[in-house]
Amino acid sequence: MKYLCLIYYDEQRVDSMTDEQWAALVEQCVANSERLKESGQFLAGEPLQSVRTAKTVRVREGAVSVVDGPFAETREQLAGFYLIEAQDLDEALHLAAKIPPAQLGSIEVRPLRQLPDR
Numbered sequence: 001m002k003y004l005c006l007i008y009y010d011e012q013r014v015d016s017m018t019d020e021q022w023a024a025l026v027e028q029c030v031a032n033s034e035r036l037k038e039s040g041q042f043l044a045g046e047p048l049q050s051v052r053t054a055k056t057v058r059v060r061e062g063a064v065s066v067v068d069g070p071f072a073e074t075r076e077q078l079a080g081f082y083l084i085e086a087q088d089l090d091e092a093l094h095l096a097a098k099i100p101p102a103q104l105g106s107i108e109v110r111p112l113r114q115l116p117d118r
Helices: 011-015 019-039 089-096
Strands: 002-009 042-047 055-060 063-068 077-085 106-111
Touching (some): 002 011, 002 089, 011 077, 019 042, 077 089, 089 106
Antiparallel strands (some): 002 077, 002 106, 042 077
16 A cells, blocks of 8 residues: 655754754665665655745635645644555554654655546
């Protein structure tokens, strides 16, 4: 089964990191991704740019509105994702706990919904 691991952390905390701290975190992320690729469990993953670059689109009664920023008002922002393959939720949670930014914030693990073929 496929699971999406959404990575959340407080951007201010990351912005205050030294270049060396940031480089170490990136190195940990790359190593973790490589381990998951070797096991066949890493399907995709990417970091996101800052929430300062985000826009939210809504359509209500045919009218489109675009506002600056992310959808939710939270202290932690969506920073990236891993798409993984796991046998079950327990294994997905085990893999998510090894995603390095879990040390800074949180990882939301959600199974992908299987849509019927059309």
